[in-house]
Amino acid sequence: MTAVRSVGVVGTGFAGAAAAILLAEAGVEVDLFDAKTDVGALGSGITIQGNACRALVRLGVWDEVRQHSYPFEELGLRAPDPAATVIAVIPDVKTGGPDLPATIGMYRPDLARILVERAEALGARIHWGAKVENLSQGDDDVELVWQDADGLQRRRFDLVIGADGLHSTVRALLGIDVQPRRNGMGIWRAFVPRPAEVTRTDLVYGGPCYIAGYCPTSEDRIYAYLVEDAQDRTTLPPEEQVATMRRLADAYHGPWDEIRASLGEDSRVNYTWFTEHLIDGPWNRGRVVVIGDAAHSCPPTIAQGAAMSLEDALVLVELLVAADAVDDGLWQRFSERRLPRARTVVEASSQLANWLLAHDRDADVPGLVRRVATLVGQPA
Numbered sequence: 071m072t073a074v075r076s077v078g079v080v081g082t083g084f085a086g087a088a089a090a091i092l093l094a095e096a097g098v099e100v101d102l103f104d105a106k107t108d109v110g111a112l113g114s115g116i117t118i119q120g121n122a123c124r125a126l127v128r129l130g131v132w133d134e135v136r137q138h139s140y141p142f143e144e145l146g147l148r149a150p151d152p153a154a155t156v157i158a159v160i161p162d163v164k165t166g167g168p169d170l171p172a173t174i175g176m177y178r179p180d181l182a183r184i185l186v187e188r189a190e191a192l193g194a195r196i197h198w199g200a201k202v203e204n205l206s207q208g209d210d211d212v213e214l215v216w217q218d219a220d221g222l223q224r225r226r227f228d229l230v231i232g233a234d235g236l237h238s239t240v241r242a243l244l245g246i247d248v249q250p251r252r253n254g255m256g257i258w259r260a261f262v263p264r265p266a267e268v269t270r271t272d273l274v275y276g277g278p279c280y281i282a283g284y285c286p287t288s289e290d291r292i293y294a295y296l297v298e299d300a301q302d303r304t305t306l307p308p309e310e311q312v313a314t315m316r317r318l319a320d321a322y323h324g325p326w327d328e329i330r331a332s333l334g335e336d337s338r339v340n341y342t343w344f345t346e347h348l349i350d351g352p353w354n355r356g357r358v359v360v361i362g363d364a365a366h367s368c369p370p371t372i373a374q375g376a377a378m379s380l381e382d383a384l385v386l387v388e389l390l391v392a393a394d395a396v397d398d399g400l401w402q403r404f405s406e407r408r409l410p411r412a413r414t415v416v417e418a419s420s421q422l423a424n425w426l427l428a429h430d431r432d433a434d435v436p437g438l439v440r441r442v443a444t445l446v447g448q449p450a
Contacts, residue, residue, distance in 0.1 A: 072096055072097070072098060072390060072391045072393070073228075073229075073390045073391075073393040073394060073395055073396045073400065074093075074098055074227075074228035074229045074390055074396065075098060075099060075228055076098065076099040076100075076101075076226075076227045076228050076229075077089075077093050077098055077099070077100050077101075077227055077228060077229045077230070077231060078100075078101050078103065078212070078214045078225070078227040078229075078230045078231070079093075079100060079101070079102045079103070079194075079230075079231045079233060080103050080104075080202050080214075080230065080231065080232050080233060080234045080239070080240050081102075081103075081104060081232065081233035081234035081235060081238075081362070081364070082102050082104040082106070082109060082182075082186050082189075082196065083182070083233060083234075083235060083362060083363070083379070084181070084182070084185060084362060084376050084379040084380055084383075085233040085361045085362025085363070085364075085379035085380065085382050085383050086102060086104075086231065086233030086234070086362070086383075087102070087182070087185035087186050087188070087189050088125070088129055088185060088379070088380050088383035088384065089231050089233060089361070089383040089386060089387055090102050090189035090192075090194040091129050091130070091131075091185065091188050091189045091192060091194075092128075092129070092383065092384065092387035092388075092391075093194075093387055093390070094189060094192035094193045094194045095130075095192055096387070096390075096391045098390075100189070100193070100194040100195070101194070101195045101196075101197060101225070101227070102186075102189065102194050102195065102196045102197065103197045103200040103202060103214070103216055104196070104197070104198055104199075104200060104234075105199065105200065105201045105202075106198065106199070107198050107199045108198060109179075109182050109183050109186045110179060110182075114177070114178065114259045114260060114261035114293040114337075114338045114340070115175055115176065115177055115178055115259070115261060115285055115287045115291075115292070115293025116175070116176055116177075116178040116181060116293075116376060117173060117174075117175055117271065117285050117370070117373040118139070118173065118174045118175070118176060118181075118373070118376055118377070119165055119166070119172070119173055119373055119374060119377055119446070120162075120163070120164050120165035120166025120167065120170050120171065120172050120173065120447075121165040121166050121374075121377050121381070121446045121447065121449075121450075122166070122374075122376050122377035122380055123135075123166040123170040123171060123174060124165075124166040124167060124170060124449070125377065125380035125381060125384055125450075126380070127166075127170070128384060129185070129188065129380070130188060131184050131185060131188050134184050135174070135176065135181065135184060136174075138176060138177065138180045138181075138184070138288070139174040139175060139176040139287065139288070140174060140175045140176070140285075140286040140287055140288050140289070141171035141172075141173070141174045142162070142171065142172070142173055142174075142175070142269060142270040142271070142286065143161065143162055143164075143171065143172045143173070143270075144159050144160060144161050144162055144172075144270050145159070145160045145162055145173075145270065145271055145272075145273070146158070146159050146160075146270055146271070146272035146273070147159075147160070147272070147273055147274075147275075148272050148273070148274045148324060149274070149276075150274050150275070150276040150277035150282070150321060150322060151323075152323050153323065153324070154274070154322065154323040154324025154325070154326065156272075163440075163443040163444075163447065164447075165443055165446050165447040173271070173373075175271070175285035175286045175287040175292070175293070176287050176288075177261070177287050177288070177291065177293075181376075197216070197218060199218050199219055200216045200217070200218045200223075201216060201217045201218070201239075202214065202215070202216050202234070202239050202240065202243070203215045203216055203217050203222070204243065205230060205240070205243045205244070205358055207355075207356045207357055207358065208226075210228070210357075211226045211227060211228055211357065212226065212227050212228075212229065212230045212356075212357045212358055213225070213226050214226075214227060214230055228357070228396070229357050229358070229359070229390070229396060230357065230358045230359075231358075231359055231360075231361060231386070232244075232358065232359065232360040232361070232364050233360070233361050233362045233363075233364060233379075233383075234364055235362070235363045235364060236250045236345060236347075236363050236364075236367055237250070238360055238363075238364035240358065240360055240364060241349075241360050241364050241365075243358075244355040244358055244360070245355070246349060246355070246360070248347055248348070248349050249347060250345035250346065250347045250367050251345060251346055251347060252300055252343045252344065252345055253300075253343075253344045253345065253346055253369055253420060253423050253424070253427075254299065254300050254344075254423075254427055255280065255297055255298070255299065255300055255343070255344040255369065255423060255426075255427065256297070256298055256299065256300035256301055256303065256341060256342065256343050256344065257295055257296070257297050257298075257341070257342055257343075257344065257370075258295060258296045258297075258298070258311075258314070258315045258318065258339065258340075258341050259293055259294070259295045259338075259339070259340055259341075259342075260293065260294050260295075260312075260315060260329075260333055260337040260338060260339045260340075261287075261291060261292075261293050261337055261338040262291070262292060262293075262294055262329055262332045262333060262337050263290060263291060263292075263328075263332050264286055264287075264288070264289070264290055264291055264292045265292075265325040265328040265329065267324070267325050268284060268286050268292055268325050269286060270286070271283060271284065271285045271286075272284060272324075272325070274322055274326075275426070277321040277322060278298070278318055278321050279296045279297055279298050279318055279321075280297040280298065280426045280427070281295070281296070281297040281426070282295075282296050282297075282319070282321075282322045282326065283295050283297075284325065284326075284329065292329075294319075294326075294329045296315060296318050296319060297344075297426075298318065300343045300344070303341040306341075308335060308339070309335070311339045311340075311341065312333050312334060312335065312337065312339050315333060315339055316330055316333050319333075344369040344370070344423060345367050345368075345369075346367055346368050346369060346416060346419070346420045347366060347367050347416075348365070348366045348412060348413055348416045349365050349366065350409070350413070351405075351409075352401055352405055353365045353404070353405070353408070353409075354401050354404075357396055359386065359401075359404075361379070361382035361383060361386060362378075362379035362382055362383070363375070363379065365382065365412070366378065366412045366415075366416055367416075368415060368416040368419035368420055369419050369420060369422070369423040370419070371419045371422035371423050371426075372415070372418060372419050372422065372439060372442055374415045374419065374442070374446065377446065378411075378412055378415055381408070381411070381450035382408055382412075384450060385404065385407050385408055385450050386404055386408075389403055389404055389407075407450065408450075411445065411446075411450065414442065414445055415442060415445075415446070418438055418439075418441070418442045421438060422435065422438065422439075
């Protein structure tokens, strides 16, 4: 017997879609709400570690994900010199187990689409263009109020899940005063043709950027990224965004020579700031809970953001399906399983970024990465 019969999920990102998939599989009535008008996702590419692949297997989408991604088993480090000298090639830890790739690269909108389509195929109802306005809790249910093209709507659910991202409306409505903090870094990303030489992620530390990297996402595409000091780039028109990224890439060579030449109007160039935050306590207030980026965020320095969001959903629904009631015991079990793991990942990701900002050459980066890999190699 599940603890809930109907659930409203706010947000169709990775955490929200994953929760909807698992709830619908368990026979729960699910409604997904999103202020966007379709599944379109910001960004060009995403790096997905093995523990996230393990979650995608559980969600029943792994076969399709595998067809739309690029697997690899190692990480390369290059020097910021004219020859782009390979300094080291490091085997990636297979945190998803021996039968899954250590890492895959993927076009981010493809993953978003696959997850939402899976949820919809299982019976989840999706409300696009639905802006949540209010939440009102009773003893045994929650009234969700939203605005859409037909005006103000309302419905009661046994539970509401806020998976609506960094600037979560649900988090604000719950009165949780935690906001993402900028850490001082900004990242340029672009989606470009794959140079034949690129068969894994390579990172360059040094030069005009903190990091110059790329990740293959398919046989013919990669996403490339440059991490710099955070700046207000919002006023740059698209052509100047491309030109700025091209100028920053001038210092990097090897595959970057081809990447730089291919940057253009169709490269989906975008710029975002790194943020970090964690709700360091219960993620619920009564029968409303926040997960994914609504509950925590971190710089993508160890590529665990998607994995943490997917794991939040898996653990929450596992507990809901096994429980007879939504009570304090359920929320305590959820917090015990998610908060320490999320805190470790957030703190480790932020520490790596802080070491880069401080140009700390004595930092134990391998040790920190190894500790996180050991943790996330265990199922959530």
